[in-house]
Amino acid sequence: LKGEAVLVIGRAQSLDELRETKIKYLGKKGELTRVLRGMGSLPPEERPVIGSLANDIRGCLDQMIAEKEKQLEEASLLEQLHKEVIDVTLPGIKPESGTLHPLQLIIEQVEDIFVGMGFEIAEGPEVETDQYNFEALNLPKGHPARDMQDSFYINPEILLRTHTSSVQIRTLIEKEGSVPVRIICPGKVYRRDDDDATHSHQFTQIEGLVVDRGVSMSELNGVLLTLIEKMFGEGTEMRLRPSYFPFTEPSLEVDIFHPEQGWVEILGAGMVHPRVLENTGYNPERYTGFAFGIGVERIAMLKYGIDDIRHFYNNDLRFLRQFKTV
Ligand code: PHE
Numbered sequence: 001l002k003g004e005a006v007l008v009i010g011r012a013q014s015l016d017e018l019r020e021t022k023i024k025y026l027g028k029k030g031e032l033t034r035v036l037r038g039m040g041s042l043p044p045e046e047r048p049v050i051g052s053l054a055n056d057i058r059g060c061l062d063q064m065i066a067e068k069e070k071q072l073e074e075a076s077l078l079e080q081l082h083k084e085v086i087d088v089t090l091p092g093i094k095p096e097s098g099t100l101h102p103l104q105l106i107i108e109q110v111e112d113i114f115v116g117m118g119f120e121i122a123e124g125p126e127v128e129t130d131q132y133n134f135e136a137l138n139l140p141k142g143h144p145a146r147d148m149q150d151s152f153y154i155n156p157e158i159l160l161r162t163h164t165s166s167v168q169i170r171t172l173i174e175k176e177g178s179v180p181v182r183i184i185c186p187g188k189v190y191r192r193d194d195d196d197a198t199h200s201h202q203f204t205q206i207e208g209l210v211v212d213r214g215v216s217m218s219e220l221n222g223v224l225l226t227l228i229e230k231m232f233g234e235g236t237e238m239r240l241r242p243s244y245f246p247f248t249e250p251s252l253e254v255d256i257f258h259p260e261q262g263w264v265e266i267l268g269a270g271m272v273h274p275r276v277l278e279n280t281g282y283n284p285e286r287y288t289g290f291a292f293g294i295g296v297e298r299i300a301m302l303k304y305g306i307d308d309i310r311h312f313y314n315n316d317l318r319f320l321r322q323f324k325t326v
Helices: 002-011 015-026 031-041 047-083 102-115 144-149 166-175 217-232 274-279 296-304 317-323
Strands: 127-129 153-155 158-160 181-190 202-212 238-245 248-258 262-272 288-295
Touching (some): 002 015, 015 031, 202 296, 262 296
Antiparallel strands (some): 181 202, 202 288
């Protein structure tokens, strides 16, 4: 019996098998237990001999099983460690980071430049009243200059703003006659236009407005030159051309000289029209100001060599990803 049990214990491959073996030989109904129970039928003088023999065997098997159990446990632990091993030297999966849209890049650069000159950043709604978009800017209904900005009307009094100049009005009204006013306002604007490589029904402007005592045209000139040199490099040539906007007087258009494209217009500007100051509660006898409206798409196209305005809204990742390192 002992010999057989020793063999079976030695062969056990798993903890389960070992447990079964233990039950088979040492359990309540096990074979060794049966021998001990049968002792009653032995002659009295044989009982101690068989008894101690059976106990020896039990002790011996107990010890063997315990040893085997330890062995099997160690083996299974090793196997588990092996299976679950983590190779910390494997390269990780890099989370892909997005890129700033080129228009956003331009907006942030321009914001930095103007914040450096003491401007604050203002905002206004894209759905605007006719009053703020036109009327208060000295563009009454029927004014021919309204035709320059074909508009999306929601009803006769509400439209999608055609320029960020409406924020000039909002800012001045909010300031309630106090100075200085020095703001820029980036934002989307809308005009009825057939989209092609150079036209878009929706585009982006950055409005600028300064109102204070004694603000002069030469300050406007200086601010614009700073902007242009910081955006396009020192020594970039700037040209001012007389123009017309109902809300500035005099009005001008600003071109820069681009090495490949020659003179290109990038913004409109001028001295704030006295009527705009009056309309917003500023005394034009005491205060003067200047304003400008930058075409963000224009600047981005010139700066990054983009040939079609539609790239800005087609969301082609091959286009957008090129601005990762800008
Ligand atoms: N609002 C004008 C436009 O959209 C630009 C402009 C802004 C001109 C401020 C003068 C002063 O064309």
